[in-house]
Amino acid sequence: MRSRPPFALSAAAGLVFLLAPLALIFLYAFTTDERSYTFPPPGLTTKWFAVAWGRQDVWNALGLSVRVAALATGLALILGTLCAAAMVRTRFFGREAISLLMILPIALPGIITGISLRSAFSLMDIPFSTWTIVLGHATFCIVVVYNNAVARLRRLSGSLVEASADLGANAFQTFRHIILPNLGSALLAGGMLAFALSFDEVIVTTFTAGQQATLPIWMLEELVRPRQRPVTNVVAMMVVLVTFLPILAAYTLTRADEAR
Numbered sequence: 473m474r475s476r477p478p479f480a481l482s483a484a485a486g487l488v489f490l491l492a493p494l495a496l497i498f499l500y501a502f503t504t505d506e507r508s509y510t511f512p513p514p515g516l517t518t519k520w521f522a523v524a525w526g527r528q529d530v531w532n533a534l535g536l537s538v539r540v541a542a543l544a545t546g547l548a549l550i551l552g553t554l555c556a557a558a559m560v561r562t563r564f565f566g567r568e569a570i571s572l573l574m575i576l577p578i579a580l581p582g583i584i585t586g587i588s589l590r591s592a593f594s595l596m597d598i599p600f601s602t603w604t605i606v607l608g609h610a611t612f613c614i615v616v617v618y619n620n621a622v623a624r625l626r627r628l629s630g631s632l633v634e635a636s637a638d639l640g641a642n643a644f645q646t647f648r649h650i651i652l653p654n655l656g657s658a659l660l661a662g663g664m665l666a667f668a669l670s671f672d673e674v675i676v677t678t679f680t681a682g683q684q685a686t687l688p689i690w691m692l693e694e695l696v697r698p699r700q701r702p703v704t705n706v707v708a709m710m711v712v713l714v715t716f717l718p719i720l721a722a723y724t725l726t727r728a729d730e731a732r
Contacts (some may be wrong), residue, residue, distance in 0.1 A: 494712060501705040520702040530707060533690035540602060540686060541670040544609035548666045549659060551610075552617030560625040578615040585611055586679030593680070600682025608680035609673055613666035620662035624655050661721070668715040687711060 504515035524530055559571050577585060589608050598604060674688045681689060687707065694704045 497705050497708050497712065501702055501709050503702050503705075505702075520706045524703045524706040527703065529690065530687075530703075533685050533687040536602065536684060537671055537687040540605045540609060541667045543602075543606045544613045544670045545663050545667045547606065547610045548613035548617045549663050552614045552662065553621050553655070553659060555614070556618050556621035556625055560622055574618055575615050577611040582673075582675030583679075586676045589676065590679040600680065600684070602684070604680045604682070605677055605684070605686065608676040609670040611676070612673075613670055616666045616669065617659065617662040620658040620665075621655060624658035664721050665719060668719050672711055672715050 499513065501520060502516045502518065503513035504517045505513060555574060559567065559574070586608065589604075589611070592598075593600065593604055672688050673686075674692065677686050677689055685693065688711070691704050691707060691711075694707075695701070
């Protein structure tokens with residue numbers, strides 16, 4: 473059935489509202505004005521890409537963001553999968569309450585999570601480092617992996633596991649040949665989405681990073697400087713592209729699994 477014009481116009485207006493700020497970021501990455509954002513830009517240039525490429529502080533912030541996202545995603549994959557298996561395959565008192573607590577971190581405002589983590593680290597005299605950022609990001613990355621793994625495990629027939637045991641397979645063989653192939657795409661999608669969320673996280677990072685600066689924190693600090701502001705837009709454009717690809721891949725994998 474063809475969509476009616478009012479609905480099509482509403483959808484187009486919504487897309488414009490969402491994408492117009494991104495278009496401005498891309499536009500001002502090419503402006504010749506290095507101090508302010510005048511519209512329309514006085515001229516266009518590509519020199520800011522070379523400037524951004526040559527700045528070591530950009531690479532330092534990028535390297536920290538990639539390390540944090542990779543570590544947080546790895547931790548989320550392990551803990552999220554184990555928690556999902558426990559929730560789906562076992563029955564125990566308080567199971568529903570624990571399931572609610574598992575997804576609570578992603579529903580809480582980031583500032584609440586950040587303040588609570590900073591207070592906990594201070595009480596335990598834990599110095600701020602890369603690992604404190606990783607732990608902060610893992611709180612919501614675990615939820616993403618957990619949700620994907622739970623949805624897939626609920627669709628996995630228990631008869632397959634029972635048949636594997638009847639044929640003499642041990643727990644590791646059953647996991648390797650039965651569970652992991654059926655769970656693999658869900659974990660891949662959850663891991664890529666968790667990486668993207670961790671890579672551009674700001675609020676929790678602000679409370680757990682100490683003196684370190686991930687790429688989003690670096691961008692916020694650069695916005696208050698009066699010179700070379702287009703460099704921030706160049707980096708922002710790269711962040712959009714980097715985070716868009718794993719989100720698109722996760723979406724594609726999820727849609728492909730739903731179509732089966």
